[in-house]
Amino acid sequence: MISIAIVSQKGGVGKTTLSVNLAHAFARAGLNTLLVDADPQGSVGLSLTRQSRLLSGFYDFLADPSIPMERLIVPTRLETFSLVAAGTASDYDAGNGTTGAHLARVRTFLFNASTRRYDICLIDTAAGLFGVTNDIISSADAIIIPQQAEPLGIRSLPKLLEGLNRLRITNPRLNVLGVCLTMLQQNLIESAEAASALRHLLPEEMLFQTSIHRDEIFIRASAKGLPVGVLENGKNAETAFDSLRAEILSKLAKSRVTATYQPH
Numbered sequence: 001m002i003s004i005a006i007v008s009q010k011g012g013v014g015k016t017t018l019s020v021n022l023a024h025a026f027a028r029a030g031l032n033t034l035l036v037d038a039d040p041q042g043s044v045g046l047s048l049t050r051q052s053r054l055l056s057g058f059y060d061f062l063a064d065p066s067i068p069m070e071r072l073i074v075p076t077r078l079e080t081f082s083l084v085a086a087g088t089a090s091d092y093d094a095g096n097g098t099t100g101a102h103l104a105r106v107r108t109f110l111f112n113a114s115t116r117r118y119d120i121c122l123i124d125t126a127a128g129l130f131g132v133t134n135d136i137i138s139s140a141d142a143i144i145i146p147q148q149a150e151p152l153g154i155r156s157l158p159k160l161l162e163g164l165n166r167l168r169i170t171n172p173r174l175n176v177l178g179v180c181l182t183m184l185q186q187n188l189i190e191s192a193e194a195a196s197a198l199r200h201l202l203p204e205e206m207l208f209q210t211s212i213h214r215d216e217i218f219i220r221a222s223a224k225g226l227p228v229g230v231l232e233n234g235k236n237a238e239t240a241f242d243s244l245r246a247e248i249l250s251k252l253a254k255s256r257v258t259a260t261y262q263p264h
């Protein structure tokens, strides 16, 4: 199982949208996919599982790691797609927790998930790189960083790069898959310019070629906690996540080759 956390310092950049739709793209491609809502205010899969707020979830496990995985995992209509909700203990020491406090339990969670034949585990996190999110970054195999294609996005770039370096120190085996531009508006000059500035400023391998465009269908889908593809007229918006999935799989394959050929 490869665990991939979707993280960002800033809130509202499209982490949840990316997590839900990317997980759906992996699952549609036949990979056994587990989507974990690790945002204590999270609403992943609100309608995939109507009662998601009442379910035991990730934070219940952090509070009590004796809870068996089968009580946490919620199936969806798609056989290859399962969820773990944030849970009822979601105010449990959440974002304010001391970094490192939950490390062992986050690792146990990922280990337990990995014994259940998942290929991919995507983890949607709360904004910020501290507390539980930091412990997830320290435990995951890889991360993806969504970044809004807006002028403010460029201003936060130095902070982002600094943050990335710190993450690499806490988890040297962390595979930083890259930055994915979100809410791109090609027809809006400020957005297009911000995107091209980011392409210019970030090392090529750090930026996904696939960008997610701004489209109101994402707002409709996220209001329902659903992947866009299951909405009427959502098929078009869904294709970007198929490209992103392909890019991720190719990056993961390359990193495995590099790892194999690394001299000892």
Ligand SMILES: Nc1ncnc2c1ncn2[C@@H]1O[C@H](COP(=O)(O)OP(=O)(O)OP(=O)(O)O)[C@@H](O)[C@H]1O
Binding pocket: 010, 011, 012, 013, 014, 015, 016, 017, 018, 039, 125, 126, 127, 182, 183, 184, 212, 213, 214, 215, 216, 217, 218, 219, 220, 222, 223
């Ligand atoms: N590509 C897009 N086009 C239009 N709206 C979008 C797009 N992506 C996300 N949104 C909307 O922007 C808002 C924030 O997105 P989202 O919840 O995915 O961000 P987030 O990073 O998870 O936020 P938070 O940090 O609060 O968890 C939501 O209302 C969502 O519907």
Ligand SMILES: [Mg+2]
Binding pocket: 015, 016, 017, 039, 124, 125
């Ligand atoms: Mg979110």
